[in-house]
Amino acid sequence: MLLVFSSWSASPEAPFTVSGLVTDAANGSPLPGVAVRVKGSTQGTVTDIKGTYQLQVPSEQSVLQFSFVGYRTKEQKVGSRRSINVKLEQEVEQLQEVIVTGHSTRRQMKMSAPIAPTGAPAPQMMYGLADQEEMYPTHNTEEYATVHENAFxxxxxxxxxxxxxxxxxxxxxxxxxxxxxxxxxxxxxxxxxxxxxxxxxxxxxxxxxxxxxxxxxxxxxxxxxxxxxxxxxxxxxxxATENLPPSNLVFLIDVSGSMNTPERLPLVKAAFKLLVAELRPQDRVAMVVYAGAAGLVLPSTPGDRKGEILAALERLEAGGSTAGGAGLRLAYQVAEEHFQKGGNNRVILASDGDFNVGVSSTAAMERLVEEKRETGVFLTVLGFGMGNYKDSRMETMANKGNGNYAYIDNILEAKKVFVNEFGGTLFTxxxxxxxxxxxxxxxxxxxxxxxxxxxxxxxxxxxxxxxxxxxxxxxxxxxxxxxxxxxxxxxPFLQLVDPLKYQKETKIAPGAARSxxxxxxxxxxxxxxxxxxxxxxxxxxxxxxxxDKTSDNFRFSAAVAGFGMLLRDSEFKGNLTYPKVLVMAKGAQGRDEEGYRAEFLNLVRSMEIVAKK
The missing domain is CATH 2.60.40.1230 (Gamma-adaptin ear (GAE) domain)
Incomplete structure (x- = not known):
């Protein structure tokens, strides 16, 4: 009996679930997209659009770590609590303390287990973070196509x-x-x-x-x-949403090892959950994933069977290389098999664009997408992640696939794409x-x-x-x-050229001046x-x-374009400065129900600080 008692008392505590709300300490507003992880382990999640989270922890000795860009990281010991609400304070000095270099710094990642088979219980998402105190400098491998600014x-x-x-x-x-x-x-x-x-x-x-x-x-x-x-x-x-044609959607989700961080696959899953909530009974969804190979993890399913769709999302884990070409082919095949004549037939790709197996070059992916667009299936491309992000490839695929392209860096951006702009994103x-x-x-x-x-x-x-x-x-x-x-x-922007030898200069039509x-x-x-x-x-x-009499449309769009020219250090920026852009935008903010224009004002203010460093 003594031996049995000793064995029982030495057994580890059973895991349990902790949930809670994360808010801004200054104004009490919920914070979506906050990374919540068990310190020293591989378990983690992100807060949803309402700022809430739910996470399984191994014991009462566990410590939860809450981190979000622009806020001080906070730790909370779990103890006997099952509900932990946290208020994060803004990191006031953050922008002034950052030194911009040609490299990025991120934590070393380990690969997690492969995709769970259909019907298996939903596993805890594994981030595979190395010891949190150890940082590894790595080269930034993000790729952007060269933009040669239009001249006069x-x-x-x-x-x-x-x-x-x-x-x-x-x-x-x-x-x-x-x-x-x-x-x-x-x-x-x-x-x-x-x-x-x-x-x-x-x-x-x-x-x-x-x-x-x-x-x-x-x-x-x-x-x-x-x-x-x-x-x-x-x-x-x-x-109106109720009058939109039925949708035949295929979620094409990258679950390769490069997606194995909080701002990638966990955010992908949270984003697609928002879209699933908008689906109607006449809509259908299938789900294709790809890592070292591609596979169908959810056959085409009616939109009112949301439980099945969400369960398939929850089963996803990241790990392996990236066979993007195989995934695209399978996704288009599934979309074609369930093609809705007169409906919205679309593949929605979520990835960081870091393809490395099979058809993987930008040119090859471009040809594949051009070939498949003739089927009448459109392509929406959603970008996630940082450090290895392949923007040039993602943009090219969207352009050639009769589709659109968005980058999702937090749950509010996902809401903008899938909820606020539901029709514009998905219905051509x-x-x-x-x-x-x-x-x-x-x-x-x-x-x-x-x-x-x-x-x-x-x-x-x-x-x-x-x-x-x-x-x-x-x-x-x-x-x-x-x-x-x-x-x-x-x-000074128009340079004179020598007269033509073999033809006369273009003549202006007589009536042009009178018009x-x-x-x-x-x-x-x-x-x-x-x-x-x-x-x-x-x-x-x-x-x-x-x-000063122009519309808010005119002045706000001019302010955004001016901000872009300053970011590019354009030769055509004229007398623009960040304060001038800010004044122009503030005077044209107009109705801003979602706060997007207010956010733009804060970006201009932030960039003014960064530019002084």
Whole structure:
């Protein structure tokens, strides 16, 4: 009996669950995306959109560690408590103490177990963190495509400007991640059109048969008063969720070893849970995962069987190499097998883009996606993670796959993508949308399209229905800005060229000077399942609005574009400074129900601190 008693008293405590709420100590607001882990172990989770968490701990001697960017890390001993609420204090000095280098520092990771088989109990997510006190400096292997900023073009030589719309906004969230970490974003990570289009604008809903409206506004350029700024806005038709066509979705989730950190797979799972909550009975979801190989972990399932979908999500764990090409092929195959004619057929890829097995190069993935888009299946690309993030590859795949691209760095961004902008993210109302502007040389000497560098098209592409272009979702807005040099102005941005030997200089049409038209604007688009484009034409007059009388749309988009030019240290930034951007944005904040514009103001303030270091 003594031996039995001794054995019983020496047995370890049974694991138990601790839950709680994490809030901001200053204002009491919940903090989504906080990493919660058992100190010295591999167990962890992240807080959900309401700031709550639930975590299994091994014993009452366990210590919970709470960490979040911009806040002081806090530790709490569990003891006999089963509910632990925590208030995190902001790290006031964080931005001033960060030294920006060409390297990143992160914790060494160990790989966890492979995916649990279907039907197995949901395992505790393993992060595989090495001893928390030991830090390993590693090279930053993030990849960004080079962006050669658009220059001014002389109208007599280049009267036409042609480009594809871009509703992606990944660059903004990624840029925010750098600034919140006290760093200046890499120059090529800043794509100005994606920053501008991160925000929605108050454009009128379309009234005719076309699925979007076109709005223009012309005023003085805020950073160069000798120039003008043209604002072009498209507003996609807002379709009520209950009236949207049925969805045939395939979640394609990267569960390779590189996804084995709190801001990757755990955040992916939390993000998809938000989307699952929005699904309707007529929608269907399948789930494909890939690591060293690809596999179907959930067959196509009706949207009202949420328990089955969520259970499949919970079973996911990370580990192994990354066979991205195999995963894509399988996901498209499943989507094609359950294709909904007239519906929304879409693969949603969640990854850090670090493919390394099988079809893995950017060019190979591009060809694969181009091939599969002909099936009528669209592609949404969601980026996660840092340090090894492959932005260039993710962007290319989205562009070639008739889809959109977002970067998700926290649960609030996931809510923006999957809840606030549900229709715009997942439901295409027009595809292959292209714009072509013809400038009147009697009124305009030169122009520059701000951003859209990787969306430029040849003038011949505008009428070519085989040429791929951007997609517009339900309720989405698209904004483009042109900086214009008025006719008769002198500008250092336009360089003289020698006269042509074999042809005469272009002549201005006699009626151009008498016209009050600044330019003609043409737009082409196709129906989501169409093959032939429709043409829309309009003109923009030379009439300008005083800058202080322009709309909030005009001034806020100009402020965001100006911020992007400062981040890129653009040669065209004129007299811009961070304080000037802040004043312009504050005066145009308008209705800001979700707080996105207020967050932008804080980013400008933060970047001003970082820039002084």
């Amino acid at each position: 073009r002389e109208v007599l030589q280049h009267p036409l400007s042609t480009f594809s719309i871009d509703v992606d906004n990944a660059s903004y969230a990624n840029m925010r991640r750098f600034i919140m970490g006290g760093q200046t974003p890499p120059k090529d990570a800043v794509r100005i059109e994606e920053m501008v289009n991160y925000f929605s604008y108050n454009y009128p809903q379309p009234k005719g048969e076309d699925p979007f409206s076109v709005t223009t506004e012309l005023s003085e350029c805020p950073w160069n008063p000798q120039h003008q700024l043209l604002h072009i806005g498209l507003q996609g038709k807002k379709i 109302i027009a595809k292959d949308v292209k714009l072509q502007l013809e400038f009147n040389p009697a009124k305009v000497k030169g122009y520059r399209l701000i951003g859209y560098e990787n969306r430029l098209l040849n003038k011949e592409d505008f009428n070519n229905d085989k040429k791929d272009a951007g997609e517009l979702g339900s309720g989405h807005t698209v904004t483009a800005l042109y900086e214009i040099i008025p006719a008769g102005s002198e500008s 009050n038209e600044l330019l003609s604007l043409k737009l082409r688009y196709k129906q989501p399942d169409g093959a032939t484009s429709k043409l829309i034409e309009t003109t923009v007059s030379t009439q300008t609005t005083p800058l």
